[in-house]
Amino acid sequence: MKASLKIVIFSGIFLLSACMTDSEKLYQAMKSGNNAFEAKNYQGAIKEYSDGLEDNKENTALMYNIASSYYMAKDYQKAASWYQKVISAKGLKGAGDSLKRAGDEEKKPEDKINKYKEALSYYQKAIVLDENDKKIKFNYEWVKKLVEDLEKNNQNQQNQDQKDNKEKDQNKENQKNDQKNNQDQNKNQEDNKKENQEQKDQNKENQKNDQQKNNQNQENGEEKNQQENQDEKKEEQGKQTQDEKEMDKKKAEALQILESLKQNEKDDLKNNVKIIRKQKNPEGKDW
Structure with a gap:
């Protein structure tokens, strides 16, 4: 690209020198601009070429050289805008090259x-x-392939991003569910612990x-036992008393029977004595 720029610039000089020998100012601007360009002083070249355009506003050679200077200065957007002003295949190609570099x-x-x-x-x-122009066609196909590859990669990247975002959302949802499950589990544990x-x-x-x-039952039982014991004791005492009474x-x-027997015995004894006495005294005398 740099060699072709040199040819364009110098061919412009020869063309202007041959056809416009009466325009010393334009010739000086072109010469000064070319010298600055060769010295890689691209800003200086732009200034010289721009000065030449003041009296030659339709000069496409100066426009092309300004565009080429911007291109070499890597200001590709301005280069493209100047190349567009050169209505020729070479100028439009320069605009395409500049925009490709900008991309x-x-x-x-x-x-x-x-x-x-x-x-x-x-x-x-x-x-x-x-x-x-095979170079223009080659550049077209080359940049077209770049666009296709980028769009394909961009689509793949978008698909990957969507997949990543989906996985990220799923992970968030899973984390949210895990957190909820943990909270529920903790709550259940707390509830179980509380229960x-x-x-x-x-x-x-x-x-x-x-x-x-x-x-209480033991006390009641003891009291009952005590009461039962007391009752039994009372009952035994009562029984004993009854037995004693019976006895x-x-x-x-x-x-009484014994006394009666004794009395009967006495009576019998008396009767027996009387009988004996009567037997001894049949007449009834007591002596």
């Missing part, structure tokens, strides 16, 4: 694609003007109540 410097794939597509539009216009504690407290309370009940009664009866 190379873009960071985002979509920005690259936009610049490359702009370049393709100028290549297409250049091909219309010169169908036999267990309540059950323990209830069991403890039941044990306490049972113990109290057992103690006393029987004893009294026995004594």
Whole structure:
């Protein structure tokens, strides 16, 4: 590209020198601009060429040289705008090349694609003007392939991004569900712990109540036993008293019978004495 720029610049000098020998100012601007360009002083070249345009506003050679200077200074957007002013296949090709370079410097794939597509539009216009220029066609096909690859990669990246976002959303959902499950599990554990504690407290309370009940039953049992013992004792005492009474009664009866027997015995004895006496004293005398 640099060698072709040199040819264009110097051919412009020879053309202007041959056809415009009466325009010393234009010749000086072109010569000074070419010298600055060769010295890689591209800003100086742009200034010299621009000065020459003040009195030659339609001079396409100066426009082309300004565009080429911007191109070499890597100001590709301004280069493209100046190349567009040169209505020729070479100028349109320069615009396409500049936009292609501008696309190379873009960071985002979509920005690259936009610049490359702009370049393709100028290549297409250049091909219309010169169908036999193989370089223009080659550049067109090359940039077209870049666009296709970028769009394919961009689509793949978008698909991958969608997949990643979907997985990310799924992971978030899973994390959310896991967190909810953990919270539920923790809540269940807390509830179970609370229920267990309540059950323990209830069991403890039941044990306490049972113990109290057992103690009460034991006390009641002891009281009952004591009462029963007392009742039995009273009953035994009562029975004993009754037995004693019966015994006393029987004893009294026995004594009475004994006394009666004794009395009968005495009476019998008296009767027997009387009988004996009568037998001894049949006449009834007591002496």
